[in-house]
Amino acid sequence: xxxxxxxxSWVICKSGTSVKIxxxxxxxxxxxxxxxxxFPKQSLMLMATSNEGSKxxxxxxxxxxxxxxxxxxxxxxxxxxTSAHPEDSSFYICxxxxxxxxQYFGPGTRLTVT
Amino acid sequence: xxxxxxxQPGMFVQEKEAVTLDCTYDTSDPSYGLFWYKQPSSGEMIxxxxxxxxxxxxxxxxxxxxxxxxxxKSANLVISASQLGDSAMYFxxxxxPDQGGKLIFGQGTELSVKP
Numbered sequence: 001x002x003x004x005x006x007x008x009s010w011v012i013c014k015s016g017t018s019v020k021i022x023x024x025x026x027x028x029x030x031x032x033x034x035x036x037x038x039f040p041k042q043s044l045m046l047m048a049t050s051n052e053g054s055k056x057x058x059x060x061x062x063x064x065x066x067x068x069x070x071x072x073x074x075x076x077x078x079x080x081x082t083s084a085h086p087e088d089s090s091f092y093i094c095x096x097x098x099x100x101x102x103q104y105f106g107p108g109t110r111l112t113v114t
Numbered sequence: 115x116x117x118x119x120x121x122q123p124g125m126f127v128q129e130k131e132a133v134t135l136d137c138t139y140d141t142s143d144p145s146y147g148l149f150w151y152k153q154p155s156s157g158e159m160i161x162x163x164x165x166x167x168x169x170x171x172x173x174x175x176x177x178x179x180x181x182x183x184x185x186x187k188s189a190n191l192v193i194s195a196s197q198l199g200d201s202a203m204y205f206x207x208x209x210x211p212d213q214g215g216k217l218i219f220g221q222g223t224e225l226s227v228k229p
Binding site: 042044093103 | 157158161205215221
């Protein structure tokens, strides 16, 4: 089956710094990837749709200047949380869209901002 | 607007018993896809089952079956013969048409299987 990886699996950073999360499709090419955010005991909230070679499409209420998304290749999308604050602490999950519009999820990245 | 609703925040089931997790959806589109995912405490999203809006038969995958009632806009997940490893969060999701394949998730149901 299709495999999607995320790196790092967890990260702790200081308030005001930036952190980059990578999402890779390991055995297939993904022109579209999705980034979700999940708070404890809550559902997944779609943040943005990442399209290879073009700008990401952000969901309403998501700050595009704070959550920078780059999809430079068919197997890699990155999410950079800029000037992180404690309220950005969350579980970030990416998924890659397969050829039949199915989604393959990465294992997630737990971000803690101190 | 499309919406997914899971009204059971938490459910308990005895090991080896069957359990039904509820999911209702709201959409005016005739074409859509419905999914169920399992999320254990590790956080990974595990795909369980898929139902297309035009599928005539209810989807089944091993111990999982989807009770699809289109007129009622419900897509309940039935887990038969519950196992302790089934304890997890379960999310229902809908894929609307023409939106690049994005998913809209319900609030989730936390299932606990008792020994």
